[in-house]
Amino acid sequence: MAFLNDIGKFAKSVADKTGNMVDVTRLNSKIGSLKDEITALKIQIGDQVWSKYAAGEPCDAQLSGICGEIRNRLEAIEGVESEIAAIRSGDK
Numbered sequence: 001m002a003f004l005n006d007i008g009k010f011a012k013s014v015a016d017k018t019g020n021m022v023d024v025t026r027l028n029s030k031i032g033s034l035k036d037e038i039t040a041l042k043i044q045i046g047d048q049v050w051s052k053y054a055a056g057e058p059c060d061a062q063l064s065g066i067c068g069e070i071r072n073r074l075e076a077i078e079g080v081e082s083e084i085a086a087i088r089s090g091d092k
Contacts, residue, residue: 053059053067 049059049063050067050070053064059067
């Protein structure tokens with residue numbers, strides 16, 4: 001009988017641990033979703049700052065510097081796209 005009681009305790013322990021793992025996984029998933037929402041909101045902030053910068057509206061020096069770096073990369077992308085177009089058209 002003691003053996004069956006031990007098996008029952010072990011099975012209950014495994015079931016409890018499995019249930020806990022499911023709960024932790026569900027909660028970690030919720031944390032991931034909330035972090036994704038935060039990232040989306042940060043992107044919205046960035047889009048608003050960029051739109052104001054691109055429209056010539058003044059912004060603080062630090063944001064202006066970051067926006068300038070974005071502009072530099074956009075210009076670099078245009079240059080690379082021109083190279084790609086030249087390669088595809090056989091000019092290079």
